[in-house]
Amino acid sequence: MLDWLVRAIHADNRDQLRRGFEWLYRFVRPQRRAIGGLLALSLLASLLVLLQPWLTKLLIDEGLLARDYGMLVTMALTMILVGVLGTALGGVNRYLHTRLSGRILFALRGDLYAHLQKLSPAFFGQRRIGDLLSRIDGDVAEIQRFAVDSLFSAVSSIIGLIGALIMMLTLSPQLSLLVLVLIPLEVLWLRWMRRKVELRARRVRERSADLSSFLVETLPAMKFIQSVGQERRERGHLDRHSDNYLADLLKLQVTEFFTHAIPGTLTSLTRAAAFLIGGWWVINGQWQLGSLIAFSTYLGMATGPVNSLLGLYVAIQRMSVSLGRVSELRQAPVSITSDETPLQLPADLRGDVEFSDLSFAYPGREQPVFEGVDCRIGAGEKVALSGASGVGKSTLIDLLQRHFDPTRGSIRLDGIDLKRLSLTDLRRAVAVVSQDITLFRGTLADNIRYAAPGASDEQVLEAARQARLGEMIEALPQGLETLMGERGQQLSGGQRQRIA
Structure with missing residues (x-):
């Protein structure tokens, strides 16, 4: 038939x-x-x-x-x-x-x-x-x-x-x-x-x-x-x-x-x-x-x-x-996948990150964004990546979340190659505040707990205070339950950034 x-x-x-x-x-x-x-x-x-x-x-x-x-x-x-x-x-x-x-x-x-x-x-x-x-x-x-x-x-x-x-x-x-x-x-x-x-x-x-x-x-x-x-x-x-x-x-x-x-x-x-x-x-x-x-x-x-x-x-x-x-x-191929038998993140995850001989070029481009990057960032360290626009600062974070895989080299988290980890577990373990603000239609609380749907109201409020949103929440008519509109267009750029 x-x-x-x-x-x-x-x-x-x-x-x-x-x-x-x-x-x-x-x-x-x-x-x-x-x-x-x-x-x-x-x-x-x-x-x-x-x-x-x-x-x-x-x-x-x-x-x-x-x-x-x-x-x-x-x-x-x-x-x-x-x-x-x-x-x-x-x-x-x-x-x-x-x-x-x-x-x-x-x-x-x-x-x-x-x-x-x-x-x-x-x-x-x-x-x-x-x-x-x-x-x-x-x-x-x-x-x-x-x-x-x-x-x-x-x-x-x-x-x-x-x-x-x-x-x-x-x-x-x-x-x-x-x-x-x-x-x-x-x-x-x-x-x-x-x-x-x-x-x-x-x-x-x-x-x-x-x-x-x-x-x-x-x-x-x-x-x-x-x-x-x-x-x-x-x-x-x-x-x-x-x-x-x-x-x-x-x-x-x-x-x-x-x-x-x-x-x-x-x-x-x-x-x-x-x-x-x-x-x-x-x-x-x-x-x-x-x-x-x-x-x-x-x-x-x-x-x-x-x-x-x-x-x-x-x-x-x-x-x-x-x-x-x-x-x-x-039929578009899925290029980034979890290992067939992924390793579990250790319960006592420290957060040591190591980049070894890391090179990357975007698909369809011959010119690499960077080559031979070697770097180790210890748990708890605060490191600033600086450089001209387009040298690969944001790309490095994308590689850390496995939105892309390096063309050469590897990235390890607490000594474990990222490719051996479950994609879901890895991305939940890496928190990113992007320069591209992403907010969804819904309440302020819904957006704050987006990555952690099970967070309690107290945890949401504490996160909002840490992001210096306390005064804004008090000024809103319904507090955390205030609807923000699509993409948070009713808020200022700084407010959207802190919520994100």
Whole structure:
């Protein structure tokens, strides 16, 4: 099944697409029972829908035209019962469908986010945040829609198509040939259009990522933009991004319109032909009126699923674009990992740090930041690293936390090579006050205890006092429980630095 699906999709990198489907299946597989239950409900709902036109036929031919009032009442009551059951099933189906969709969507997004958490700062330094947001949000949602919505749509369409064809063949084998002629024509048209849809969809995704990146970059910098009077300039940039996005979106809409318009036109011609031929038979007494009405309804039920299945073919092309973009992130290599059997930090950790023949160059750069660094810092010592900008002071701290690994040499903590330690234990043992201030939306207390979620209120207050935040806390309306706003923008630079 997977091989067929990969071959059916026009993709430049089929190996990447295959790995993407394998990743997706990991999250669909645990929901097999829920999917099976929903498919059973869909089957029952489809059977009830197929029953309605046949009841209409009996009501007209055996009730109205035969002047049998008893049959008329019986069919009317049966139609009411079938309608109520269909409505109830539809409500249950929608609830279960939404629950299943949410579970798969959040599982996919959570797994991707967890993978991103393992990647080094070098990865994020080479990526636009807006592009990452577009993939985590929009592309993952597109994949979920295919995995759940399109799956059940396809199953319902197949059941509806088979059931409608059976009923049409029962009513008139000759007129049923119209549908058999229609389907190959629509398939050929969509095969010709699939590459165009994929290219347009990819371009729209890229434009959406450009727009997200622009907003992520400029909104936090709004104070600076206002300070230098560049509001009009940035509005111009936004207009250009929006115009480019709209232009490619309209191209996609036009392409998808023609993709669906031709099959829709063929469907209309088929229904018109069925009415002309069937109507002629009714006029000449060769067919009953109820049969014509029922056949026309079943024809709509058959052509509707055909169009849905062919539309699914187009949706697969769009989904493949999103799956490729997400797979690219999911397959990004994790360069910094814990040892397979990491050593535990000693309970009496002193804090001796030793740099031995340490050299480092950033990924993709030949010029090293520094070479042959040898240094030992004893526990309790206070050491200042001084030097010009770019000589590697902050980089040395990044190496100490293993955000990067040295290209040569080693770093030891109490005589233990950092690579032998658990990443989590190591980073919890190293406290860093960065020049880049990071605060989260929430209360002052939430931010102070961020690295130690289990800290008590007394410990949080003591830490705040040591950071010289006592007067500020007393002046705040709710003290430690005061909401700071996103990135702590309601605070001064010095206050943010002390909290961080």
